[in-house]
Amino acid sequence: MKHIAMIGAGISGLMSALELLEQGCSVSIFDQQQSGQAASWAGGGILSPMYPWRYPAAVNVLAQSAKTEYLRWNAKLQPDTGIDFQIHETGMLIFDESDFDIGLNFAELFQQPMQQAEHLHSTELHQLNPHISAQFQQAIYFPQLANVRNPRLLQSILCYLKQHPRVQLFEHCPIERLELHGQQVRAIVDQTGQRYQADDYVLTTGAWSARWAEQLDVQIPVRPVHGQMVLFKTPENWLPTMCMNQVMYLIPRQDGHIVCGSSMAEQGFDTRLNADTTANILEASYAMVPALKDLPIIKQWAGLRPGSPDGGIPYIGLMPEFDNLWANFGHFRNGLCMAPASARLLRQLLLGQPPDVSPEAYSPARLQRAALAS
Numbered sequence: 433m434k435h436i437a438m439i440g441a442g443i444s445g446l447m448s449a450l451e452l453l454e455q456g457c458s459v460s461i462f463d464q465q466q467s468g469q470a471a472s473w474a475g476g477g478i479l480s481p482m483y484p485w486r487y488p489a490a491v492n493v494l495a496q497s498a499k500t501e502y503l504r505w506n507a508k509l510q511p512d513t514g515i516d517f518q519i520h521e522t523g524m525l526i527f528d529e530s531d532f533d534i535g536l537n538f539a540e541l542f543q544q545p546m547q548q549a550e551h552l553h554s555t556e557l558h559q560l561n562p563h564i565s566a567q568f569q570q571a572i573y574f575p576q577l578a579n580v581r582n583p584r585l586l587q588s589i590l591c592y593l594k595q596h597p598r599v600q601l602f603e604h605c606p607i608e609r610l611e612l613h614g615q616q617v618r619a620i621v622d623q624t625g626q627r628y629q630a631d632d633y634v635l636t637t638g639a640w641s642a643r644w645a646e647q648l649d650v651q652i653p654v655r656p657v658h659g660q661m662v663l664f665k666t667p668e669n670w671l672p673t674m675c676m677n678q679v680m681y682l683i684p685r686q687d688g689h690i691v692c693g694s695s696m697a698e699q700g701f702d703t704r705l706n707a708d709t710t711a712n713i714l715e716a717s718y719a720m721v722p723a724l725k726d727l728p729i730i731k732q733w734a735g736l737r738p739g740s741p742d743g744g745i746p747y748i749g750l751m752p753e754f755d756n757l758w759a760n761f762g763h764f765r766n767g768l769c770m771a772p773a774s775a776r777l778l779r780q781l782l783l784g785q786p787p788d789v790s791p792e793a794y795s796p797a798r799l800q801r802a803a804l805a806s
């Protein structure tokens with residue numbers, strides 16, 4: 433069976449590793465820092481694109497099975513890891529009235545049963561979620577939407593992989609170079625000059641993926657997009673639903689933590705917090721749920737999304753002009769919810785199995801040759 437090298441241990445790399453292991457492959461996973469500490473840790477874990485009608489069908493196709501897939505993986509991994517990564521089925525309220533019509537019809541129009549929605553008037557709304565501000569007299573409610581506790585998800589997968597006899601994990605091991613020979617990668621080389629060989633190699637390097645452009649002579653239009661978060665601690669099960677208004681959200685975890693965000697800024701690989709952004713997040717959070725003002729903020733952080741064009745359609749498949757170099761990167765705002773289906777598609781393409789979804793939309797053939805682009 434094949435031996436695969438995965439460069440990048442975020443959710444894209446880790447889920448891809450799981451899929452390949454299930455098929456009997458062996459996997460070596462490399463990360464430049466501690467595994468699972470980049471965007472996949474920083475994200476909110478909503479298992480749906482925010483306002484899915486604002487995204488291309490190719491994004492929704494990969495996202496639609498997220499809840500089912502994570503429920504399955506949680507059941508599979510938990511006996512070995514003892515970690516429940518908590519798929520919290522809270523549903524989601526959206527208050528943006530201009531999205532009501534499309535939101536209510538989206539499930540049917542685009543065959544997305546997870547996105548069934550209902551229109552709630554004031555009494556029903558405040559009964560369902562008593563903490564919602566009185567300024568909102570109606571909302572649309574998506575009862576099937578859920579969130580995953582993503583830091584625990586990563587912890588769980590890593591715990592499973594570390595025990596697995598066909599996995600080798602190399603942390604704090606930045607891969608500097610691909611050793612190329614014609615259409616083949618022969619080895620990957622770390623910063624100390626150490627070479628590692630495999631049959632196939634997968635780039636799962638998230639926001640850092642453009643670093644391969646020069647060596648591969650293609651344009652890779654993936655850039656880091658800074659997103660900031662604020663974490664509140666409330667009593668357990670205090671906020672019954674996720675909430676969304678004007679692209680800001682509140683995500684309750686089972687134990688009462690509420691993740692609030694987010695922002696979008698392009699400032700390279702700088703992950704420092706911005707005080708104005710924090711103020712915006714707090715203003716938006718208090719506008720939805722005023723009682724949060726009296727509850728403690730316990731943490732803030734920022735992460736780097738792998739921003740990509742075309743509404744964030746990821747690159748999944750064989751890299752142009754290569755036989756054994758694969759991509760699974762560029763998931764932008766939806767990498768957690770697209771991860772299980774992205775990893776499955778990668779595995780199916782890499783092992784020559786019939787894909788569940790049509791792969792064309794994700795093909796790295798979209799990447800332009802550097803010479804042609806200039």
Ligand SMILES: Cc1cc2nc3c(=O)[nH]c(=O)nc-3n(C[C@H](O)[C@H](O)[C@H](O)COP(=O)(O)OP(=O)(O)OC[C@H]3O[C@@H](n4cnc5c(N)ncnc54)[C@H](O)[C@@H]3O)c2cc1C
Binds near residue numbers: 467471479480607
């Ligand atoms: C604030 C915020 C909120 C978000 N909310 C959501 C949400 O609610 N739902 C959702 O679906 N998505 C959300 N996202 C998006 C999601 O987090 C990302 O799309 C996803 O995590 C990308 O995963 P990844 O594995 O591709 O990248 P990452 O998790 O960033 O992993 C890439 C890894 O590659 C490693 N690496 C890079 N270069 C090298 C190299 N040369 N050698 C070795 N290792 C290397 C990095 O160290 C890193 O660990 C959010 C993101 C942010 C920042």
